Amino acid sequence: MKTFCQVIMTIFCILTIPNIHAQTDYKDVAPIFYSRCTSCHHENQHAPSMMNYSETIALSYAMMSDLMTNKMPPWPPDTSYTRFEHEHIITTSEKNAIINWISNGGLAGDTTLAPPPPVYSPFQLNGTPDLVLRTGMFTSNASSTDAYNCFSIPTNLTQDRILRAYEIVPGNVPIVHHVVVNLDSMGTTSSSLSGNCYTITGDIGIGGYAPGAPPTVFPGQAPLKAGIRIKAGSKLVLQIHYPAGTIGQIDSTQIRLYFYPIGTTGVRTIYNNVPLQNWGLNIPANTTRTFNASYTLPAAISIFSDFPHSHKVCTSLVNYAYQTNDTIPLIRINSWKFDWQGYYTFRNLVKVPSGYTLFSSHFFDNTISNPNNPNSPPLNVYAGTSTTDEMLFDAIQWLLYQPGDEIIDISSILANDPLLSANVNEPSSDLTQTYVYPNPSTDLLNIYVPKESDYRISIFNIAGQRISDTMVTDNFTSLSTKNVPDGMYLLKIEDTKSNEQFVKKIIISH
Ligand code: HEC
Structure with a gap:
C-alpha cells in the first residue's frame, strides 16, 4: 500500500x-x-x-x-x-x-x-432538401483571366416559402473559386455567361460559398426561429468565379435548399441589406487612402452576420456601430484578402439600438508594397464592380430587434440543430x-x-x-x-x- x-x-x-x-x-x-x-x-x-x-x-x-x-x-x-x-x-x-x-x-x-x-461526404446537411437547383453542365470560359458567370435559375415555387438552410455544392470543386447567391424575387433576371458578370443581379443577398465554407443554417428552434422569405416565382442567381486557366473544364454546381414546413408560425424574417457603401472611391497610383461609409439606424436591429466586401487594393477594414460614448464592435480584418470573403455569423445576435450609426472604414494600399495590387506598376483606381476597380460594400443580415435578442446564443442553437448533427x-x-x-x-x-x-x-x-x-x-x-x-x-x-x-x-x- x-x-x-x-x-x-x-x-x-x-x-x-x-x-x-x-x-x-x-x-x-x-x-x-x-x-x-x-x-x-x-x-x-x-x-x-x-x-x-x-x-x-x-x-x-x-x-x-x-x-x-x-x-x-x-x-x-x-x-x-x-x-x-x-x-x-x-x-x-x-x-x-x-x-x-x-x-x-x-x-x-x-x-x-x-x-x-x-x-x-459531398453533402454536409442531413436529410433531404426541399429543392435542389442546378446550373447544369457548364464549360469554364476562364482562359488567361478569371471568369465570373451568373446563372439565373427559376425556383418554380408556386407559393412563398421561408428558407431555413442551404448548402452550395460545386460539381468540380477545384475550379469553383467562390459562389455568391442573390435572390431575384421578381423573377425577371436572366443568366449572363460571358465571363464578365461582375455585378450579380437580384434584390436580396442570400450568402455564398468559398472553399471550406460550412453550409448556411439559420437558427430553427426556440429561442429563435428565423429565415429568409422567398416569394413564389423567384429566381436564384448564382455568381460563380472560375479562376484563370480552367478553360474547357466542366462544372455543374448545385444549391440545396431546406425550407420551414408550410404553415410554420413564429419564424422571424432575416433581412439582407448593404447599409455601408461608398461609390466615391478614388485611389491615385502609388498612394494609400482611407474611405468610410456610415448609416444611422432609424430602429433597433439585431445583427446576425456581417459581409464586408472590397477588392484587391484594399488591405484592411473595420465595421462597428457607435453613439456618443459607446462603440459596438462588429468585424475587423487586418489583412483583407479578396479570395477569403464570406458572411461571418456572430455567436450571439448583436443588438444595435435605434439612433446608433453603423460605420465602416476601409484602407486602400495602391502602392507596390501591396502584394495583391492587380496593377504593376500601380494605376489610378476608382470605384467600380470589376475586380481591378475597388469597392466599399459591406452587407449585413439582420432582424428587427426584440427584447432579449442580445442573450440569444446562436452557437448553442446551431449545435443542437438536426440538420447539422454529427456533421x-x-x-x-x-x-x-x-x-x-x-x-x-x-x-x-x-x-x-x-x-x-x-x-x-x-x-x-x-x-x-x-x-x-x-x-x-x-x-x-x-x-x-x-x-x-x-x-x-x-x-x-x-x-x-x-x-x-x-x-x-x-x-x-x-
Ligand atoms: C478554409 C479552408 C482551409 C483550411 C481550414 C486550411 N487550408 Fe490550407 N489551403 C486552403 C486552400 C484553398 C489552399 C490552396 C491555395 C489557396 O487558394 O490559397 C490551401 C493551401 C495550403 C498550403 C499550400 C499548398 C501548396 O500546394 O503549396 C499549405 C501548406 C496549407 N494550405 C496548409 C494548411 C494547414 C497546415 C492547415 C491547418 C492548420 C490548413 N492549410 C487549413 C484552404 C484551407
Whole structure:
C-alpha cells in the first residue's frame, strides 16, 4: 500500500513537468490536421489533400511558412475584436506542435497509432432538401483571366416559402473559386455567361460559398426561429468565379435548399441589406487612402452576420456601430484578402439600438508594397464592380430587434440543430471527441480536446484518489507519466467554463 508521502511525490513529479512538447511523430500531430486542416484539405478539393502521413509530409515545407505567416488556416477576421461561428483557426500550441514535428524531421513513426481520419461526404446537411437547383453542365470560359458567370435559375415555387438552410455544392470543386447567391424575387433576371458578370443581379443577398465554407443554417428552434422569405416565382442567381486557366473544364454546381414546413408560425424574417457603401472611391497610383461609409439606424436591429466586401487594393477594414460614448464592435480584418470573403455569423445576435450609426472604414494600399495590387506598376483606381476597380460594400443580415435578442446564443442553437448533427465536415467541439494517446502509455500522455477552453485535467487511481491535477488554458497538452506506477487510472477532463466533463480509462505501463 502506498504511503501518503508517495502519493504526494507522484503529484509533485507530475506537476513539475506538465507541458513537455515531445511530439515526435505523425500520430501526435494527426489529430491537429484532422480538426484544423482537412475540412478543406481532403480529396478532390481546391486545397491539396492532407489526409495521411505521405500527403501531409509532402506539404511540410510550404506548411512551415504558411503557419508561421498565419496564412493557414485562412481566417481573416481579428479574433481579438469579435468572434464568429465556424472559425478556421489554430491555437499557438497546436501550431508549435506541427512546426516542432516538421523541424525534428517530420517522422512517420507508427502511423497506425494515429486516430482514424474523418470521413467527408459531398453533402454536409442531413436529410433531404426541399429543392435542389442546378446550373447544369457548364464549360469554364476562364482562359488567361478569371471568369465570373451568373446563372439565373427559376425556383418554380408556386407559393412563398421561408428558407431555413442551404448548402452550395460545386460539381468540380477545384475550379469553383467562390459562389455568391442573390435572390431575384421578381423573377425577371436572366443568366449572363460571358465571363464578365461582375455585378450579380437580384434584390436580396442570400450568402455564398468559398472553399471550406460550412453550409448556411439559420437558427430553427426556440429561442429563435428565423429565415429568409422567398416569394413564389423567384429566381436564384448564382455568381460563380472560375479562376484563370480552367478553360474547357466542366462544372455543374448545385444549391440545396431546406425550407420551414408550410404553415410554420413564429419564424422571424432575416433581412439582407448593404447599409455601408461608398461609390466615391478614388485611389491615385502609388498612394494609400482611407474611405468610410456610415448609416444611422432609424430602429433597433439585431445583427446576425456581417459581409464586408472590397477588392484587391484594399488591405484592411473595420465595421462597428457607435453613439456618443459607446462603440459596438462588429468585424475587423487586418489583412483583407479578396479570395477569403464570406458572411461571418456572430455567436450571439448583436443588438444595435435605434439612433446608433453603423460605420465602416476601409484602407486602400495602391502602392507596390501591396502584394495583391492587380496593377504593376500601380494605376489610378476608382470605384467600380470589376475586380481591378475597388469597392466599399459591406452587407449585413439582420432582424428587427426584440427584447432579449442580445442573450440569444446562436452557437448553442446551431449545435443542437438536426440538420447539422454529427456533421463531420465541421471541426468537432464536443468533449467526447477528445483524443488521449498513446493508451496504454509509458512516459507521456498526449491529450487533445477539439475545443479551446480552460481545462482541469486530473488522474485518479483505482481507489479514487486524485494523483495528478493540472490546469491548462490550452486544448493540446502533454503530461509526463514517468513517475506514475504501472496500473489502471481514470483521466478526467473538466471544461472549467462550461462544466462539461470527459472521463476515460487509461493504462500506464512502463
Ligand atoms: C478554409 C479552408 C482551409 C483550411 C481550414 C486550411 N487550408 Fe490550407 N489551403 C486552403 C486552400 C484553398 C489552399 C490552396 C491555395 C489557396 O487558394 O490559397 C490551401 C493551401 C495550403 C498550403 C499550400 C499548398 C501548396 O500546394 O503549396 C499549405 C501548406 C496549407 N494550405 C496548409 C494548411 C494547414 C497546415 C492547415 C491547418 C492548420 C490548413 N492549410 C487549413 C484552404 C484551407
